[in-house]
Amino acid sequence: INIALLTGALSxxxxxxSGYFLSISADYNYDVIFWHKWIGxxxxxxxFLAWLIRVYKKWDIPFLKIKITNWLLASCIIxxxxxxxxSAKMTHGDGYLTRYMxxxxxxxxxxxxxxxxxKITPALDSVIVFADIIHPIFNxxxxxxxxxxxxxxxxxxxxxxxxxxGGKSGNTIVAGDLGKSELIHRITLPKESSxxxxxxxxxxxxxxxxxxxxxxxxTGADQKKTISAAGVDEKTRYLxxxxxxxxxxxxxxxxLPE
Numbered sequence: 001i002n003i004a005l006l007t008g009a010l011s012x013x014x015x016x017x018s019g020y021f022l023s024i025s026a027d028y029n030y031d032v033i034f035w036h037k038w039i040g041x042x043x044x045x046x047x048f049l050a051w052l053i054r055v056y057k058k059w060d061i062p063f064l065k066i067k068i069t070n071w072l073l074a075s076c077i078i079x080x081x082x083x084x085x086x087s088a089k090m091t092h093g094d095g096y097l098t099r100y101m102x103x104x105x106x107x108x109x110x111x112x113x114x115x116x117x118x119k120i121t122p123a124l125d126s127v128i129v130f131a132d133i134i135h136p137i138f139n140x141x142x143x144x145x146x147x148x149x150x151x152x153x154x155x156x157x158x159x160x161x162x163x164x165x166g167g168k169s170g171n172t173i174v175a176g177d178l179g180k181s182e183l184i185h186r187i188t189l190p191k192e193s194s195x196x197x198x199x200x201x202x203x204x205x206x207x208x209x210x211x212x213x214x215x216x217x218x219t220g221a222d223q224k225k226t227i228s229a230a231g232v233d234e235k236t237r238y239l240x241x242x243x244x245x246x247x248x249x250x251x252x253x254x255x256l257p258e
Contacts, residue, residue: 005047032090050072128225137212176219
């Protein structure tokens with residue numbers, strides 16, 4: 001037990017130090033990172049105190065020693081649980097605990113079901129460009145680092161307001177101007193660049209996803225326009241239909257061109 005406590009205290013100390021350096025190099029929600037940092041440090045200190053009390057030779061009240069150690073370890077378990085929750089919140093965003101919870105458990109815990117995203121129908125003209133094409137790309141590729149809990153570069157891509165607000169590197173998007181849109185610059189850099197996005201070895205956007213985002217920005221970056229209102233050409237219509245798995249003629253699955 002003594003060896004386990006000492007090893008745990010040293011490991012917790014190293015984790016706290018590495019976490020501190022990571023917090024400097026990345027952008028996280030201030031309140032979340034504040035509590036995560038100090039709870040992590042507390043865990044290391046509590047574990048070290050538990051080890052110190054157990055090995056303190058002059059303490060001649062064994063029962064009291066064990067009782068205090070147990071209370072310290074119980075506190076440590078609680079602090080580790082809270083810290084782990086905050087870590088997941090920073091990594092996966094708010095609502096990660098209930099997002100994929102089965103409906104029965106959601107009912108048990110009183111969690112309201114989020115309205116389901118409307119299913120894309122074979123009517124291609126009814127597809128909303130931002131909601132059905134662009135935002136899902138951001139959700140799949142970018143929001144892991146750019147959300148309210150982990151707003152890397154002070155950029156939140158979970159809402160259209162956050163996208164239009166931009167981050168500390170400049171305008172995320174400028175409607176009608178690809179050259180001034182920082183987002184386009186970052187996702188088209190060479191993968192070896194330190195500023196390439198998505199970062200941290202995350203899968204890069206595909207060529208068609210990049211082209212969709214470029215087309216959306218060039219056409220005004222509107223959040224409400226449908227395919228019909230956007231007035232896309234036949235080639236773009238085909239690519240969108242293929243990307244969404246819509247066959248406009250016979251509702252059969254079609255594949256993107258090689």
